[in-house]
Structures are given as structure tokens and as C-alpha cells.
Amino acid sequence: MARAFLFVLDSFGIGGASDADRFGDAGANTFAHIAQACATGAADREGLRKGPLNVPNMLSVGLGRASATATGFSLGEDQAALPSSFHGAAEEVSSGKDTPSGHWEITAVPVPFDWGYFPQTVPTFPSGLTAEIVAEAKLPGILGDCHASGTEIIERYGGEHIRTGKPICYTSADSVYQIAAHETHFGLERLYELCRIVRRLVDPLNIGRVIARPFVGESPADFERTANRRDFAVPPPEPTLLDRLTARGSKVIGMGKIGDIFAHQGVSEVRKAAGNMALFDATLQAMDDARDGDLVFANFVDFDTLYGHRRDIAGYAAALEAFDKRLPEAVSKLKPGDLLLLTADHGCDPTWTGSDHTRERVPVVGIAPGLQGGDIGLRKTFADIGETVAEHLGLARGRHGTSFYPAIAKNA
Numbered sequence: 001m002a003r004a005f006l007f008v009l010d011s012f013g014i015g016g017a018s019d020a021d022r023f024g025d026a027g028a029n030t031f032a033h034i035a036q037a038c039a040t041g042a043a044d045r046e047g048l049r050k051g052p053l054n055v056p057n058m059l060s061v062g063l064g065r066a067s068a069t070a071t072g073f074s075l076g077e078d079q080a081a082l083p084s085s086f087h088g089a090a091e092e093v094s095s096g097k098d099t100p101s102g103h104w105e106i107t108a109v110p111v112p113f114d115w116g117y118f119p120q121t122v123p124t125f126p127s128g129l130t131a132e133i134v135a136e137a138k139l140p141g142i143l144g145d146c147h148a149s150g151t152e153i154i155e156r157y158g159g160e161h162i163r164t165g166k167p168i169c170y171t172s173a174d175s176v177y178q179i180a181a182h183e184t185h186f187g188l189e190r191l192y193e194l195c196r197i198v199r200r201l202v203d204p205l206n207i208g209r210v211i212a213r214p215f216v217g218e219s220p221a222d223f224e225r226t227a228n229r230r231d232f233a234v235p236p237p238e239p240t241l242l243d244r245l246t247a248r249g250s251k252v253i254g255m256g257k258i259g260d261i262f263a264h265q266g267v268s269e270v271r272k273a274a275g276n277m278a279l280f281d282a283t284l285q286a287m288d289d290a291r292d293g294d295l296v297f298a299n300f301v302d303f304d305t306l307y308g309h310r311r312d313i314a315g316y317a318a319a320l321e322a323f324d325k326r327l328p329e330a331v332s333k334l335k336p337g338d339l340l341l342l343t344a345d346h347g348c349d350p351t352w353t354g355s356d357h358t359r360e361r362v363p364v365v366g367i368a369p370g371l372q373g374g375d376i377g378l379r380k381t382f383a384d385i386g387e388t389v390a391e392h393l394g395l396a397r398g399r400h401g402t403s404f405y406p407a408i409a410k411n412a
Ligand SMILES: O=P(O)(O)O[C@H]1O[C@H](CO)[C@@H](O)[C@H]1O
Pocket: 099, 148, 149, 150, 151, 171, 172, 173, 174, 175, 176, 178, 211, 213, 305, 309, 355, 356
């Protein structure tokens, strides 16, 4: 049984989703398009990075082979696989390409129902909803009321927000109601309280998340979002892997956004840190703290928020390279019987149009010292990940997904 470590590289898709055209995403491929841009020098940035995408450690646990399974794209020469490493790709069955759907499906609870979405109109929010929010939260009104990129809308309305006290409300292709407000002029606690009110009011519309997007700065040139983002998600529709683990007394340590994504259900402990690297440090500490039967579940959000949505190819490539450099530190923490698995919750191809997520397959790669490892092929649902971790940690089978544990354990 030992321990399990699940790392989600938020938005690191590898293309090839069979239903991508339903989302307008046919051909989107976060990994391949970044790698191709790097190969041509299109992702060079002075002082940041240069040349071909340099991720040898992820390749050594099978990222290249996982990509080949998803679409046929592989990055240069095949890398020597580490002993006990396994690799494959997984397709999402949930109806949305959002963060909660991806994470819940990873924990063996796919989301078959359709979320509520706000239309591509201005205003985007129903007038009755806005009237209720304004009245209950005693606001002078709202700004935005449209689909937008979070950084651009702060640039556009940040000044007016500070002057008028009206929060900036916007949405995206995801099932979200996002609220940007200044940490001091509006107040961080007041923003969270507003989000709680909105959470309740959008429940009947089946909206997945209300997200507080606090920022600081005094002018468009220096407005900056802070690490105090908070997501108010609806709880998963069924008990997840996390609930099944905590119910039998195991500890689930949720790193970064994990607690919020699961509406704090099944998460024994939340540990946060600002930025991927600080989060990596905190995750290494959590790996030390985990006992047999425990799960450390980490979400590395910068890939998505800072680079995917911002369509910043060089930034995304540099973030992958920085993560890759640290991977051996996590691998060195593994003891016989442990399982480390790297995956993603959806794509966010920085070469794609717009600023939304992209429907993609995700990598399922990792290492399980003591097991044989090998090719796990193309999995039909992310839920296979959750069921594999469940079997590894000694839980009974769940209702969704098929464990690939027998495949990697054979001849161990
Ligand atoms: O543009 P920003 O504010 O980063 O918003 C993005 O973050 C949201 C939550 O992940 C997504 O729905 C997308 O809209």
C-alpha cells in the first residue's frame, strides 16, 4: 500500500481528444504546440529561456511515449525509461473542460451532467441575478458583466472599480462567476463574503464555481492579481477517492487549490504556497509527512493561470522546464511501494485562439518503485487514475473507471 502522490500540472494537455471538435478545439495540443514553438525558436525570450523544450525528467518517466499514445507526436528521440515508470494517456468523459470536472474525474467521479454557463452576450449575467447580488451585498452596482480574460478586464476596469467600489464581474467558457476586486480599496474579506453571497445565488443556475480574484496596484500599469484567489465550488456529486480515503482513516493532504476544488470534502489538510516552485517545496515536505495509506494531491496552477490563459508560450515552456528540473527531488523521496503519478485536468494550449481551456487528452505518467511499470495505453476516462490509486492504497473498487494497477504490477 505505502503512499500515493498525485501531481496535476494544471492544463498540461497532450492533444487528441476525440470530442475536441464539440468544443471548437480540434487540433489543440498544449504540449506539442509548445514543443514545436520551442524547436523553431518561437519560444525564445531574452533572460527567460531559449531553444528546444528541455524536459528530460518528464521524458524519462514517459511523457514522450504518453504523447505518442495520445496523438502520435513525440518529442525528438525516445528517452530511456526509468525502471518502474509507467506511461499512457487518458480521455475525459465529463461534459466540461473545466478544472473541477477534470479533478473530480481524476478522483473517479466523472461529471455527466451539464453545468450552467453564461452566454456570450453583454450583459452576460441575467439582470435579475445582478439585481439580487447588488441588493444583498449592498453594492453600488457591478462592472464588466461579460466574458473576459481576467488580467485584461482588471486593466480595463480597475481604475473605475477603485473610484466607484463596484466589483468587476466576469465569466469565461467555463461554468464560473468570477469577481475581481482590490485587496485593500474593496477589502479581501469583503470580497470573500461577496463570493459567498453569489455562490448561494448562482446555485439554482448550476454554476460550478464562484471565484474571488483579488488584485493590488494603483494603476493599469501595475495592477496585479495576488495569491489570495479563492474558489467557491459546488461539492462533487458523489464521494470521490478523497472521501473514500479519509473515511477509512487515511490522510489526504491537498496542496494549493485542491481544497477549494473539492469544496473541502475529503481533504484532511490544506497547504498553500504562492507559485509553482514554492508549491513544489511544500509538496516535498508533505511527501515527508505522509504515512502509509495517505495521499498527497498537488495542483500546480501556474501553467494554466499565468501562461495557458495568457497565451504565453515562452512562459509556459519555462514553467515546464522549471518543474522538470525539480522532478528528481520528488522521485528521490519515493520508497518501495509508493506511487507517484503526473497528469493534467484539461488543456490550455497557449497557441490557440481566445483565452479559454482546450479539450485534450492528458498524460498519465509516473513511477512506482518495486513494480514493473510499462505502457498503460489510452485510458477511456481520467477515472482510471483514481481507481488505480484506490487499488494501490488498498481501497475497494469504486463505481467509475478501471484500475491499471494490475498492468503495472505484473511480474513485479
Ligand atoms: O482569465 P482568468 O481570470 O485567469 O480566468 C480563467 O480562470 C478561470 C478558472 O480557472 C477560467 O474559467 C478562466 O476564465
